[in-house]
Amino acid sequence: MKFVSQISAIALAVSASSAFAADFNFNSKLSKGDALVVFQAGEAATQFDFLDRDTKKQINRAIKTAEFKGAYGKTLEVIAPVDSDYGRILVVGLGEEDKLDSAKMAKLGANLHAKLEGKKVNKATIAFEDVKGAVSNADLAAQLAHGANLRDYTFELYKKEPNKFNVTYNIDVANKKAASKAYQQLENIEKGVFLARDLTSEVPTEMTPVDFAKAAKELEQYGVKVTILEPAKLKELGMGALEGVGRGSKDGSRLVVAHYEGNNSTPIALVGKGITFDSGGYSIKTGSSINRMKSDMAGAAAVLGTVKAMALSKADVNVVAVMGMAANMVSENSIAPGDVLRTAEGISVEVLNTDAEGRLVLSDAMWYAREYYKPEIMIDVATLTGSKIRAVGNRYSAIFSDDQTLVDQITVAGKQVNEPVWRLPLGYKDMLKSPIADIANIGSGGPGATTAASFLQHFAGDTRWLHIDIAGNALTNSAKDEIPAGGTGYGVRMLSNWLLTNKQ
Template identity: 55%
Template sequence: MKGKLVKFSSVFMAVAISFSVNAQSIKFDSVVNKQSDTLVLFKGEGDNVSFTQIDQQTAGQLSRAIKANAFDSSLNSFVQVIAPHQLNYDRVLVVGTGTEALSKPELTKLGGNIAGELSSKQILDVSIVAEQFDTKQVSLIAHGINLRSYDFDKYKKDKTQPKKYTFDVQDSSAVESAYARLLHIQDGVFLARDLTNEAPSELTPKDFVSEAKKLKKLGVKIRVLEPKQIKKLGMNALEAVGRGSVDGSRLVVAHYEAADGAPIAIAGKGVTFDSGGIQIKTGEHIVRMKSDMAGAAAALGTIKALAAMEAKVNVVAVMGLAENMVSEKSFIPGDILTTAEGLTVEITHTDAEGRLVLADSMWYVRENYQPSVLVDIATLTGGKYAALGTKMGGIFSNDDQLVKEFTFAGKAVNEPVWQLPLGYKEMLESPIADLRNSGKGGPSATTAASFLQQFVGETPWLHIDIAGNALAASPSGEVPVGGTGFGVRLLTEWILNQHEAK
């Protein structure tokens, strides 16, 4: 994985502050005589000083290009001028900013679209004149650039060469401060994307545990339950899903405790590959099933982001991990499983396994941490994808306030969510057990959420179904192709909002 190098420099100073996205390092470097190959100018309603000056230097070439392209300065509109007259740049990119003040999500998306527009391999060094933006706005644009510039090239022969982006700003130290938190958030996103993109043979439950243990250096407490411990605790639902694989199931707990009181709990579905079990999946859809652990990846990425920024919060993430594979040991339709909650489940479909993993995971975190609130996140149902597609996550909750908070947080970070109804519990009735693991008809996203509700007790709870959100088929805004890390920014924003509201 490679990100881009973003620099913030003052046009009046001889130093620049450079952030290496991968290494999270800060260094100082002179850029006085440095020449970039691309210049980016912003243009909203009317002209700004920089645009006018550059236009005059090109003898009006920019103005003519804008007119010829019917450029109206609307937000996220672009005009490129190649080999501009009398300028030492290979190209100038004019970026439309619209007529209204830009919001936080709009600025982030704008940065992502700039990176997309400049994705050519020939572009290596970009100077951005951002005179009309304040420090927080510049940091959000840079955040969007870095999020979009992520590239999982681990298995490619030709690696992506990082670009350098230099922002000319009045106060580079102020931008550095504003950007610091965003740097940690994007690293959490990158962790989730790396895990989601990884080949399933290289990311088994044991491998996921190894990645989680790396967070110990950030002060995160890691606890891992092995298959025998899972079985001993009566977590038979989690155990069953991993039974057909060589290594069995795991439960990993990542606890970042930097505040007193009951923790916020996040439960992430971590099915590192979902074959569908005995009722095996078919067609191209099965290739995407390496992403069936994206909920656990988002949970771990959130913990990393919070710990790296040293947020004063108490958050515990519990991630049930399993490979839903086919063998003579696999759980099968007709089996009766007794969950740690004590509820029995009739297996009516082996591809409805994620809710089994989550059921025991949510019991464990409630039993051992007594959280103030419980949020689970999972690539759970095709029904959610059918209802909301790829642009929104589906949320279900027993608490109206949580719905409002997550809806607000999702809008702020371009990870929108939409509430879907709970209900249809009668579709989960079994003549021989307390529950079926798949509904007898009804909307599948809702029946799956209703199944999970049986394992939350009296705890305020919200379920996020991210089926369709975990992998992107094409780039858009700050999101590249492949693993999206959906949920990291949403969860981090919501958790920080809770802290700041106290």
């Protein structure tokens, strides 16, 4: 069933994002449908012995005439014979079998879904039983469904006539029980992705720090412990940076903590930047970029979505998401350029630019994660800098860490789920010097993404730490591969893969 978000800020998170985007059935035989999808691996001839003589003959003739080579992602459409159970047949290229991994199959599933939906195919039959690759047939089938479901998601709450077209998939696999089991975990991760997309796509007046906190509370039904700290408590704890950024908004800042304790090991802390709207404060943003600033809380959305995915999966991990939430607005109460804020770490920060606020909320959130959870590893996720986009664009996120093992693990995890990362250096800490405070919130030169990451390093302590800058990855205007238009949920799949692969 096509998922169309129908939520307002509070109920948004759990009720809607738990719905399916498309219907999938794993079967042990081919069923009737509007379209039949078959596969060809490279130039190796496919026998199609599971089809009747006339259909086989028609497909093979079309392949020969079109000089179809079975290259990865290429497709060939064939009109089915008159007496066929299908209206059309789609031949999909797999490329080289030994290179057909989970990431490639998820992307293939996404683009196949886009093609079938574009042709208004209600029932698609997928002849998948003979597909081989770098992983099992069951895992490949599950990834095909995963990619299709990720692409099918829509957020159309504000449209008069949202798209409700639905594709039902009947997938003929070698082992339907194994395929269904493999897809179950991916389905749980999808729900975490959909939550992150919901939260990111919602309009800023309906997704304030208060609304985000209420949405997070919905995860308690899955066994997640949720704690919310309001401005008075933030002041009491000395969290002057987080509290200060939210002063310009009516409701002020929040610290939202969501803890899934799947085992008794030392927790992993995921820290998310949650600026629900970023005007830039008194260093106000100019130009068209401001209309995308509802997505400045995508880091918080990603880590909350990851906790949901782990809780639904009943994963054997202990993970806590700590999210610094604020709306960076302009008012008589807003912090001003030149102000000095005192962080809970005890480090004073001269605010030279109020539009460099994400690192401020993260500084106190990182301190809280270390102080109250003593994590083994801490990873922060943030739409932090335009400099990151200038450095690596929006096809990669940027990672920063002195921990080579963490860098290697996150790099592999990103590759496995089509969320690639690129390592950038830490350094230039000398450029954060301030004559009036311990550090300034922006560098006096140097690469902006690096000076921002180096600012955060002050608050990592002795904890193993990695920073992920997802600026440019969080929101998109057009669909591509597994990503529909709108909030992308970037980071949920990567972090989920990492947590499940590198269990404590």
